[in-house]
Amino acid sequence: MYWRYVVLNRLDQEKTGVLYGNRKEILLELQGKNFNVISLQPDIFEAVRLFLSSRKFNAKQMSVLFRDFANMLETGLTLTHIFNTLREQTLDGHWPLFTLIWERD
Numbered sequence: 001m002y003w004r005y006v007v008l009n010r011l012d013q014e015k016t017g018v019l020y021g022n023r024k025e026i027l028l029e030l031q032g033k034n035f036n037v038i039s040l041q042p043d044i045f046e047a048v049r050l051f052l053s054s055r056k057f058n059a060k061q062m063s064v065l066f067r068d069f070a071n072m073l074e075t076g077l078t079l080t081h082i083f084n085t086l087r088e089q090t091l092d093g094h095w096p097l098f099t100l101i102w103e104r105d
Contacts, residue, residue: 001020001021001022001023001042001043002018002019002020002042002043002046002050003018003019003020003021003023003026003040003041003042003043004016004017004018004040004041004042004043004046005017005018005019005026005030005037005039005040005041006037006038006039007030007035007036007037007038008035008036008038009034009035009036010034014038015035018043018046023040026040027040042080044079044080044083068086069082069086072085
C-alpha cells in the first residue's frame with residue numbers, strides 16, 4: 001500500500017511524501033531517519049491510479065465498480081470506508097479486479 005506522510009525533521013521543517021510498504025515498515029523507516037511523524041495516511045488514490053494505469057479491464061466490470069462506488073458516495077460514506085468495503089469484497093472474491101492492489105500489503 002502507498003502511504004502519504006507528514007514529518008518534522010531535526011530542524012523542525014515539515015516534510016511530506018509518499019512511500020510504498022506496510023504501515024509498520026514505513027513508520028520504522030521514517031523513525032530511523034530521525035523524523036517525528038505527524039501523520040501517516042493510506043494513499044488509496046495513488047494505489048488505484050497506478051493499478052488502473054498499468055492494466056486493461058472489462059468495460060462491464062468497470063461500470064459495475066464505478067456504479068457501486070458512486071452509490072456508496074451518495075449514501076455519505078467516507079472514502080476510507082468505501083475502499084475498506086471494496087477491499088473486503090475483494091478478499092471475498094467479489095472484486096478480483098482489485099486483488100492485486102491489496103495483495104501487496
